[in-house]
Amino acid sequence: MVTFFQKAAEYAQDAISAGKYLLQGLAVTFDHMRRRPITVQYPYEKLIPSERYRGRIHYEFDKCIACEVCVRVCPINLPVVDWVMNKETKKKELRNYSIDFGVCIFCGNCVEYCPTNCLSMTEEYELAAFDRHNLNFDNVALGRLPTNVTTDPSVIALKELAYLPQGVMDPHELEKDSSRAGKLPSEVLIKTIDNDTASIGEKTQ
Amino acid sequence: MTISTSTELICFLILSSVIVSGGLGVVLIENIVYSAFLLGGVFMSVAGLYLLLNASFVAAAQVLVYVGAVNVLILFAIMLVNKKEVMKPIKGLKLRKFFSGCVCAGLLALLFRVNIITNWATPGPQAIGEIATERIGEHLFTDYLLPFELASVLLLMAMIGAIVLARRDVISIELETTKSIQENIINNSTDNVLLNQSND
Amino acid sequence: MFTTLKIVFIAVVDTGLDLEISFNHLLQGIGLPSSIAHLLWLPLPMLLVLTASLIGVLVTVWLERKISAAAQQRIGPEYAGALGILQPVADGLKLLVKEDIIPKKADSLLFTLGPILVLIPVILSWLIVPFGQNLLISNVGIGIFLWIALSSIQPIGLLMSGYASNNKYSLLGGLRAAAQSISYEIPLALAVLAVVMMSNSLSTVDIVNQQNTAGLLSWNIFRQPVGFLIFWICALAECERLPFDLPEAEEELVAGYQTEYAGMKFALFYLGSYINLILSSLLVSVLYLGGWGFPIPIDLITHSLGQSPNAPVIQIIAATIGIIMTVFKTYLLVFLAILLRWTTPRVRIDQLLDLGWKFLLPISLVNLLFTAALKLAFPIAFGG
Numbered sequence: 178m179v180t181f182f183q184k185a186a187e188y189a190q191d192a193i194s195a196g197k198y199l200l201q202g203l204a205v206t207f208d209h210m211r212r213r214p215i216t217v218q219y220p221y222e223k224l225i226p227s228e229r230y231r232g233r234i235h236y237e238f239d240k241c242i243a244c245e246v247c248v249r250v251c252p253i254n255l256p257v258v259d260w261v262m263n264k265e266t267k268k269k270e271l272r273n274y275s276i277d278f279g280v281c282i283f284c285g286n287c288v289e290y291c292p293t294n295c296l297s298m299t300e301e302y303e304l305a306a307f308d309r310h311n312l313n314f315d316n317v318a319l320g321r322l323p324t325n326v327t328t329d330p331s332v333i334a335l336k337e338l339a340y341l342p343q344g345v346m347d348p349h350e351l352e353k354d355s356s357r358a359g360k361l362p363s364e365v366l367i368k369t370i371d372n373d374t375a376s377i378g379e380k381t382q
Numbered sequence: 383m384t385i386s387t388s389t390e391l392i393c394f395l396i397l398s399s400v401i402v403s404g405g406l407g408v409v410l411i412e413n414i415v416y417s418a419f420l421l422g423g424v425f426m427s428v429a430g431l432y433l434l435l436n437a438s439f440v441a442a443a444q445v446l447v448y449v450g451a452v453n454v455l456i457l458f459a460i461m462l463v464n465k466k467e468v469m470k471p472i473k474g475l476k477l478r479k480f481f482s483g484c485v486c487a488g489l490l491a492l493l494f495r496v497n498i499i500t501n502w503a504t505p506g507p508q509a510i511g512e513i514a515t516e517r518i519g520e521h522l523f524t525d526y527l528l529p530f531e532l533a534s535v536l537l538l539m540a541m542i543g544a545i546v547l548a549r550r551d552v553i554s555i556e557l558e559t560t561k562s563i564q565e566n567i568i569n570n571s572t573d574n575v576l577l578n579q580s581n582d
Numbered sequence: 583m584f585t586t587l588k589i590v591f592i593a594v595v596d597t598g599l600d601l602e603i604s605f606n607h608l609l610q611g612i613g614l615p616s617s618i619a620h621l622l623w624l625p626l627p628m629l630l631v632l633t634a635s636l637i638g639v640l641v642t643v644w645l646e647r648k649i650s651a652a653a654q655q656r657i658g659p660e661y662a663g664a665l666g667i668l669q670p671v672a673d674g675l676k677l678l679v680k681e682d683i684i685p686k687k688a689d690s691l692l693f694t695l696g697p698i699l700v701l702i703p704v705i706l707s708w709l710i711v712p713f714g715q716n717l718l719i720s721n722v723g724i725g726i727f728l729w730i731a732l733s734s735i736q737p738i739g740l741l742m743s744g745y746a747s748n749n750k751y752s753l754l755g756g757l758r759a760a761a762q763s764i765s766y767e768i769p770l771a772l773a774v775l776a777v778v779m780m781s782n783s784l785s786t787v788d789i790v791n792q793q794n795t796a797g798l799l800s801w802n803i804f805r806q807p808v809g810f811l812i813f814w815i816c817a818l819a820e821c822e823r824l825p826f827d828l829p830e831a832e833e834e835l836v837a838g839y840q841t842e843y844a845g846m847k848f849a850l851f852y853l854g855s856y857i858n859l860i861l862s863s864l865l866v867s868v869l870y871l872g873g874w875g876f877p878i879p880i881d882l883i884t885h886s887l888g889q890s891p892n893a894p895v896i897q898i899i900a901a902t903i904g905i906i907m908t909v910f911k912t913y914l915l916v917f918l919a920i921l922l923r924w925t926t927p928r929v930r931i932d933q934l935l936d937l938g939w940k941f942l943l944p945i946s947l948v949n950l951l952f953t954a955a956l957k958l959a960f961p962i963a964f965g966g
Contacts, residue, residue: 192941202925210652218657385617415745419692422738438724442731450734450767454760457741461757512723515784 213347222333223326224348225340226300231283233301234276236319240295243269247287247296255280256287276319278304279312299323393434400427418460422453436509439518627719631708639856643670645913646920653924677852680845688842689746696743697843697850703732703739704858711864712786714874714904725785726778729865730771733820736854737763740829740839743851747842755838758931759829762819765938766826770816772946773809776953777802777869780965786865790873792965798877803870805964808949810870812942814915817862819938822855824923828931859919860912867911874904 217224226232243260259273288296301323306312327334335348336357343358345351404424408417425448432441472478510517522530605626609619644659644667651658659666684690707729712718722728737760744756778784780802781792793801803810819826830838840851867873876883880900889896929937957964 199926203921206653206921206925209655210649212655214651214655214657216655216657385621419738419742426735438722439727442724442727445731446727446734449738450731451764454734454737454741454764457738458757458760461741461745461753515724515727 213349215347217335217348221331222335223329224337225326225334226302227337227339230298230300230302231285232299233278233304233314233323234281234283234288234319235297235299235322236274236276236316237295238271238274238316238320240293241271241274242293243271244292246290246292250286250290252282252284252286253280274316274319275313277313279309300326390434393430397427397430397434400424401431414460415457418453418457421456422449425449425453436511437514438511439515631711631719632705635705635708635857635860636853638860639853640670640674641913642856642860642916643673645916649917649920650924653921674849677845677849682845682847683842685748685842688748692742692746693842694847696739696746696839697847697854699739699742700736701739701850701854701857703735704854704861707732707861708857710786711861712790712868712873713908714901715787715791717874717901717905718787721785721787723785725783725787726774726789726865726869727784729861730767730774733858734763734767736858743843744839747839749842751835751837752839752841755829755835755841758835759822759839761931762822762826762828762934762938765935766816766819766942769812769938769942769946770820772943772950773806773813773816774869776806776809776946776950779950779953779957780805782965786868786873790868790875793872794875794879797875797879797882798872801870801872801875806870806949806953808945809953810866812946812949813869814866815937815942817866818919818922819934821858821862821919823859823919825926825929826934827928828934831928859916863912863915863919864908866915867908871911872907873911874908876903876907 241258243258245258247256248254248258255276257273257275258271259275260269260271262268263270283298285298288298299322304312326332336351337348338346340357341348341351342355345355401424404420404427407420408424411417411420425444429441429444429449432438432444605623606616606619609622610616614622647669648658648666650656659669662668662672684693709719710722710725710728712721740759740763741756744752744754744759747753777789781789783789783792789802818824822829828838829835830840835841840848843851880896880903884890884896953964
């Protein structure tokens with residue numbers, strides 16, 4: 178009998194604590210309702226891609242020496258380098274260069290290893306097409322510069338979370354000259370240089 | 383004929399035709415799921431008849447118990463074991479059908495006889511309408527208390543029986559070995575199966 | 583015309599606010615016999631309530647979308663009308679013009695009948711929902727019992743559509759819906775029974791009247807807190823709202839019994855589930871939150887203002903306040919349901935049945951016995 182009552186009491190306590198947790202959860206949900214939406218309304222608003230964003234690859238035809246390093250470092254040998262040996266000058270003559278972005282995984286190895294820096298990563302990520310063959314970019318298409326989010330007049334550019342000031346979560350209606358949390362690289366550099374000179378000064382003394 | 387009586391007549395005719403045709407459908411249709419759904423329709427129409435007789439509580443109880451519980455459980459059972467089974471051909475099926483048809487026809491004849499012979503008092507007793515709920519409760523807890531409680535005990539017994547049948551896998555071990563299942567588990571764990579096998 | 587208006591006015595004064603009698607008087611004033619006036623009257627409240635419930639669904643869908651968005655720090659519908667207020671209308675139009683698909687191997691008769699059978703009992707249950715003393719379609723004696731009986735028809739429709747779709751997910755969804763609805767009907771009925779025991783009547787009007795003797799303090803939620811919780815949990819389970827939306831659990835059953843449905847047939851399910859949510863909220867407010875009652879009794883206010891509570895102006899104001907209070911309480915509960923949707927994770931089927939049979943059922947039985955004991959001990963407070 179006593180154990181029965183004990184069990185009943187435990188059961189009741191369990192039920193009460195479950196109710197308490199439920200109320201706690203409801204309070205959290207309710208609290209979220211007064212927060213501002215963090216929605217980025219995409220075609221009208223866009224986030225500014227971060228500095229090292231690996232978007233569509235840009236290619237400069239004139240800089241390329243057709244060394245095929247990009248092909249060798251590519252995980253799937255994707256870039257197509259179409260060159261012929263000019264017998265007279267004994268030099269490679271580049272005719273065409275293409276990358277299929279329907280297959281590319283944007284790892285950036287080609288950009289990393291290109292000896293002449295003719296490849297670079299852009300911020301462009303809107304590559305959707307109705308036909309996957311349209312994603313096979315030739316050297317002309319690769320040479321086009323993407324529209325910048327910040328310069329596009331039809332788009333409101335918003336900062337990403339990492340670039341917002343400390344404590345700010347919402348990129349809308351930022352103050353004009355607000356800067357990201359922490360110091361800029363230049364500021365960090367100046368400080369370390371100062372420190373270095375100071376330490377050098379100490380040593381000389 | 384006033385509007386109310388004519389609507390009552392029309393409702394009665396519709397409901398009774400639905401009941402008769404639905405009942406025939408339940409028996410005659412091959413697809414068992416259709417039969418079950420038609421049974422629900424028949425129960426609903428019976429509830430409609432109760433409503434026509436001004437017995438709204440009985441009608442609601444009919445819907446709740448027969449449609450909401452009985453019929454749903456029937457459907458449940460049918461759908462959980464919805465196996466397409468080829469029936470074995472039974473010997474003398476036609477003869478059997480004929481005999482059962484005769485029995486049913488006899489019952490129908492008996493019903494007709496009762497219906498014709500009995501001197502129905504028309505109009506019947508006045509419907510008490512709204513206070514019917516109270517009256518039913520009163521009767522259940524005074525004159526009909528014993529049958530009411532007996533019915534509940536019967537249902538409890540049926541329920542326990544159903545549980546025993548359904549959970550035979552748990553209960554039968556205890557019955558056969560007269561040891562509880564936990565004891566069995568302990569015994570099994572003590573004799574070392576792997577070691578014995580390696581010795582062999 | 584002036585005389586008919588005068589008759590209407592007198593009718594209002596004489597009978598309190600009974601619209602039927604005043605309507606009849608109006609038509610008889612024009613020169614129609616009373617039986618035809620009655621026939622003309624009959625469909626009017628039904629149409630009104632049907633429209634009200636449909637508008638209620640539109641509002642609820644909009645609220646659901648907006649509140650869900652707010653709880654997830656999104657914006658929600660924005661472009662269809664101001665604040666996206668026309669979004670439910672756009673949804674409805676879309677469903678209306680969509681192709682009505684019946685799968686080739688489905689049972690087309692049962693497939694069509696299923697959604698209808700789901701929707702009709704829900705709409706029929708609006709028969710007993712009171713918005714004021716005389717503002718309901720029919721004050722039937724069995725009142726709240728009618729709702730319980732009608733809501734037990736719904737699982738048949740769900741089973742029917744689940745079976746007719748000829749799809750394993752649909753069948754499982756239908757079976758789950760039926761199992762859930764049967765198991766939660768019992769604690770629901772027991773919770774209602776405790777309320778009925780206090781008011782000595784099944785009629786919704788009597789239940790509300792019994793709660794409005796002392797304003798806020800006499801609401802059933804204070805006398806039946808446990809019953810209120812049981813009823814609310816069971817109502818959520820009956821509506822298949824989120825902690826209990828197993829029949830349409832996306833991760834396991836695609837969309838349950840709705841999987842094969844598209845266009846208007848799907849819209850019927852959608853409509854049914856939202857009307858059911860509003861209906862359940864309305865009944866919670868009727869059974870536990872004093873229905874159309876204002877937190878301070880109207881009589882007390884009129885007395886303190888030195889007005890007669892039977893004055894026509896006061897009657898009309900009181901009726902308006904009654905409707906507003908009912909709707910307000912209902913939407914407060916709808917809001918709670920939406921908030922719960924984004925707070926609680928879905929329970930498993932065994933947890934659901936455990937909660938129904940092993941927790942709610944014994945608790946509601948104890949609650950019923952306790953109410954009976956209290957009724958015998960304190961007949962003044964618990965309806966002698």
